[in-house]
Amino acid sequence: MFDSLRSLLELVYPPQCINCNALGEDFCEVCKQEWIAPTRCISVSPIPMWSSAHYSRVATRIILLAKENNNLAARKVLAQAIAQSIEHISANAGARRLVLIPIPSSKKMNRKRGFTHGQSLAQEVGRHFNNRPVVLSALVHNRSVRDQSEIAMSARELNLHGAYSVNARKGAISPSDLVLLIDDLITSGSSVREAVRALKSANIFPEAAISACAVGAAFRLR
Numbered sequence: 001m002f003d004s005l006r007s008l009l010e011l012v013y014p015p016q017c018i019n020c021n022a023l024g025e026d027f028c029e030v031c032k033q034e035w036i037a038p039t040r041c042i043s044v045s046p047i048p049m050w051s052s053a054h055y056s057r058v059a060t061r062i063i064l065l066a067k068e069n070n071n072l073a074a075r076k077v078l079a080q081a082i083a084q085s086i087e088h089i090s091a092n093a094g095a096r097r098l099v100l101i102p103i104p105s106s107k108k109m110n111r112k113r114g115f116t117h118g119q120s121l122a123q124e125v126g127r128h129f130n131n132r133p134v135v136l137s138a139l140v141h142n143r144s145v146r147d148q149s150e151i152a153m154s155a156r157e158l159n160l161h162g163a164y165s166v167n168a169r170k171g172a173i174s175p176s177d178l179v180l181l182i183d184d185l186i187t188s189g190s191s192v193r194e195a196v197r198a199l200k201s202a203n204i205f206p207e208a209a210i211s212a213c214a215v216g217a218a219f220r221l222r
C-alpha cells in the first residue's frame, strides 16, 4: 500500500534534485558528479580521519539542507558518503560491533533547530548496514562555544578546548567494539581532536573519524 501511495505522491509531487531542482530524482546524476569521490584518508592524527565526497558548492548546499532544514534527502546523501568510508575501513573488522559517536552541535544550535543533526545523521548511516550499528550520543557540549565556521582556523582549537563532556553509561562500549566518530564536514580537525581528548578521559577510544567531506589548510585535498 505504501508503494502505491508513494507512486501517487510522486505523480503529484515528482522528486526534484535537492541541489539544482531538476525533476526526476532527489539528487540528479549531474550534481552527483560534483559530489562523489573515492574514500581517502585526510589525516592520521590524533586518529585516522576519512572522507569520501568532494567539497564544493554542492556539498555546502547539501550540508546546510541536512543541518539547518532537517532535509531527509540531503541527510541520505551525507549518510551514503559516510557509509562508503565505513565500508572501506571496516572490511576486515569481522564481527565487531560498530559504535557510531556523532560529533555534537552546541546545545544552542540543537534548540534552535529543534533536532539533533549529528544523531539523526549517524542513525541514517546505520541504515546502510545489515548489522545495525549502535548510535551513541556520548559527547555533549559543557559550555557555550562560538560557531566554528565564524572564526579563523587558528582560533578553533582554543574555542573548543575542554568544551565536550562524555555522557555514556558504564559498559555502553565493549573493548571489542569498532568505535567511530561521525561528522558531516571536517575543516580544521579541532572537533575531532577535542572529541578524542574527551572520550579518552572516559576510557573510550575511537579508532577513526568519518566525515562526508573535508576542507581546510590542514588537509591535502585531492
Ligand SMILES: [Zn+2]
Pocket (backbone or CB within 6 Å): 017, 018, 019, 020, 021, 022, 027, 028, 029, 030, 031, 032
Ligand atoms: Zn541536480
